[in-house]
Amino acid sequence: MQPPIAPFRQFVVKVASRCDLACDHCYVYEHADTSWRGRPVVMSDETAIRVANRIAEHADEHHLEAVHVVFHGGEPLLAGIGRLRRFARALRRAAEGVCDLDLHIHTNGVLLSRAFCDMFTDEGVKVGVSIDGDRPANDLHRRYANGRSSYDQVVKAITLLRDHYPHLYAGLLCTVDIRNDPVAVYEALVELRPPRVDFLLPHATWDHPPLRPAGRDTAYADWLITVHDRWRADGRPMQVRMFDSIILSALGGESQSESLGTRPSDLVVVETDGTYEQADSLKTAYDGAPATGLDASRHSLSEAARHPGFAARQSGLASLAESCRRCPLVTSCGGGLYAHRHRTGSGFANPSVYCADLFRLISHLTASERRSPVAPVHELPVATLDALASGRPAAADIAHLSAPQLSRARQAVRRAAAVITDRRSWSILVDAERTDRAAVDDLLSHPYVHAWAARCAAAGPALDPADAGHLAAVAAVAAVRTGLAVKVAVPAAGTFVHLPGLGRMRTGGQEHAEVEVHDGSFAVRVDGRWLSEDSPLWEPVRLIEAAGLRLFLDDVDPYRACHGPAVEDRLTDEAAAVWSEVTGAALASLPGDRRAAMRTALRVLTPLADATAGASSRAAYGALALPLGTDPGTAARLLVEHFHRAQLGALLDLLDLTGGDADRERLLTDAYGLLAVADSLTQAEQDRLTWAIGRIADGALPAPGRRFAARLAGAAADRTAQVASGRR
Structure with missing residues (x-):
């Protein structure tokens, strides 16, 4: 009998193997691996269908509730509208009745148009865009082959998403360059109002270390700390995956990033010819580093998961260097990104080449959270303090207390999620926030959602399973409020399934009930029947x-x-x-x-x-x-x-x-x-x-x-x- 495997849940599908920019920090074309030269320029329809079926087969075999698929490249928009539409439909047909499909595309944005966005709306594809900050920061690397700037086209694409297709706007990816002004980069990103930002350390190894000015051993940490402190003082205007992951893992939760934490990797890359590869970042280590020798035409994804390369990234602490295992911050750091540990002669059994930066960054963020774990900085005018002291404050004075309370509620929910392992419900909340942040803010600031979250955060690892299960109910209501289409299993409390702010459905003795949400309405499955809010078993607020x-x-x-x-x-x-x-x-x-x-x-x-x-x-x-x-x-x-x-x-x-x-x-x-x-x-x-x-x-x-x-x-x-x- 073969030992159990950790199934894949994230699939990076390379639909195009060429790019229309010549970014000099690109790990695909500018680092050690050159395998892209022998790949098909675009993935064929036949390969796409085969890959879709393999993903559905894997989800069915391992009883996965949801899978996350990212169209990637190269530049995936080079695959064209028609081909991307066919690929999306092939994936949804294969996943139907098996699992939910979370479908994204990651693009440099220069080709993004209304026609693409209309198609993405039809097919349910969220869009993430790469941009490195303001014009000087972006132009340092992200240029066309002839040296021309891509900045204006990228900003135009992001503005199109933000203003006309906000339901597609998944966020921005920004590669750190310590030569750029961190505050200017941060302000440029905030101005684009992303729901989320990923700051990425530039790919490097011990053989090819990152740019590091003399005497500045933690230059990358210093840059990121400047951004973090400004972000925190501003009330955390968007999610920042690196910062959120550090804080969540320090609280005992799971990192949201492959580059941090000790959670086993669940990501696989599928190239344009259908071959399975390990994470793209390994291309920076040496030529052929991500290769497995396996492909979708001959091998299942479970076979790929047993490949030694994936197994090495699924063994948690055991795979880390001895110095990492002894480190007090290992739970949050996890040794850093796997590729960044490589050194000729010792392979990946090393600390990250960014070890000193990660230690300083994580120490700073966790210390900041301990000093003020809930509320970010909010100014209270002296005149408002005096009006409150009078005992007859006006509505405008009371309003000054509402924004900090919303921040407290959001922080409490985030801290609750850190101790709850229900990634599916958290994913729904994140998607809902991308769709309509105001609606999700209204839900998270509901008094009894805040009370639940505060109770969970206070309990920590001793969390009651009933309290943990309530995250699914909060996620279901977020879907109702934002019009998402989801199915989620919500645990019953006593003889009821509770939907905060809406009401409760009587379920008898069921331990869980499936809640289906579509177009702002919901139904609860009770004893094999779908019951809506018109049912006599529904007790509304x-x-x-x-x-x-x-x-x-x-x-x-x-x-x-x-x-x-x-x-x-x-x-x-x-x-x-x-x-x-x-x-x-x-x-x-x-x-x-x-x-x-x-x-x-x-x-x-x-x-x-x-x-x-x-x-x-x-x-x-x-x-x-x-x-x-x-x-x-x-x-x-x-x-x-x-x-x-x-x-x-x-x-x-x-x-x-x-x-x-x-x-x-x-x-x-x-x-x-x-x-x-x-x-x-x-x-x-x-x-x-x-x-x-x-x-x-x-x-x-x-x-x-x-x-x-x-x-x-x-x-x-x-x-x-x-x-x-x-x-x-």
Whole structure:
């Protein structure tokens, strides 16, 4: 019996073996391997069909839910619109009923046109483009054979994608050159608004080391750290695969990059003649380095996976040099890209030629994450801090807290994904974000999605399987919101499958249910039947519309129990109608400025069981929990008090007001909530407010805390005087 293999999940299909540019850093044409000279210029239809069938055969044999195929070259657009369309259709026909197909093309962009993009839209092909930054950076290498710049054509292609075909825009690839200004390169890439950027170290080996100025042993790390720190300060405006992979692997998750981490390689290259090869980067090592001697006409992909070259890249730590195995950063580094370890005489049993750079880069990124693991830098104007301290902030002041909370939510989901091994669901989320980032941001900032993600990240390796499984539900909703067509298995919690922000479907005793999403609608497979939201087994999140606010009554989400007091389970229609009526009357009774502030940052209400007070949670910004059975006046007070407690929590996430003193933080939160309803306090509550404000200021506070406490005390004194004089 043959030993088990690690199946391929990523297939780089070379549809053309020539290029229309003459980039001098290209590993295909400018490095040691010259095998391209004997390849067909383009892949034939017969070979493409054979390759498609081999991929489907491999997916079926190893029960793969999805495979990722990249059309590559050379320059793949040289294959032409008709041939690429036929290849895409051959792949989809072969994969139908076997697995999902994630299809991309990687191009230099100079030939990209509306005709290509229309075809890619029809065939579901996402587009990644290579560009090295601004014009000087790009022209350093990416020129035509006659020396002419390609910059204008590439930017034109990216602009076409960004402005007219954003659903195809997969991201940008940028090769690092330390002679380029890192900030100028970063700013040029950000201006193109990519959903994702891959920074690539130039291919090099110990025999042919990279450009390295004298005395700068970590020049590449220094360049990338400059980019990282600016990216982080800007609130991480796009995904950066290298940075994300380092952070995820440092947290115990899997790297997203072949060049980092210890996850076994699952990538195979198929050349234009159908031969199977190892990763293209090996072409930089020596002539023939990627070759296997196997091809699609005579060999299955499982046979290829048993080739010693692939096996060497699937043995994790065991394949690394001894110095790498002893390194404290090996989990994140993984020895670097396999090709970069090569040295004549010792093969690949060496550290990366970028070892010193990787050590410095990984150390810097992980230290940055430990110092501030969630929120990137967000500025808060002093005038906004003062307005918040007054207890009657305007909607514009509350809005300053929303962007940091979105960043926290995105970071929490990313940290959750680091400890969850469900790559399929993560891939759906990434695709959804490429399609409509605003819709995915709205989902990730849903209060109970954030609460779930924070719980997962806090659990780390001890993560509950039910919490891990919820990533599939989040992915399904992302597909609904962005119009993706996917099928995903979502685990049941109790007798329900939950779709956050939408509702839950009763499933009986099923452990998992298949959710199919298409064109913004969904169906759940229960006992062999496909049930939609019209089914009586579906329990949707209800909508409350009152006084210009549009809120959701969520009594079904499994992560709504994050507020402290026990939450009520699904209300009957009659009870929900009564609760909504009371809440609507409470909202209508509030002054216009209060309602405007709530409209900015309140989206979910959850009923509490057997409680007399409301509640909010730092992990669920945008949600409030209120008790059943109250009158509109009591509900109005609870809404105002706990809404403002939530805003204080968001401010504390952004600024240290108490010097890390947890007791003083609780006092500040209590005082801030009471100040918001100062005109309805009992004498005992007024005394409590006065005492709390005195205790807050009694001790050393950071400068923002001193300013906030002083203005809070002044606002409380003014409010007390107004109440005492009978004015409101």
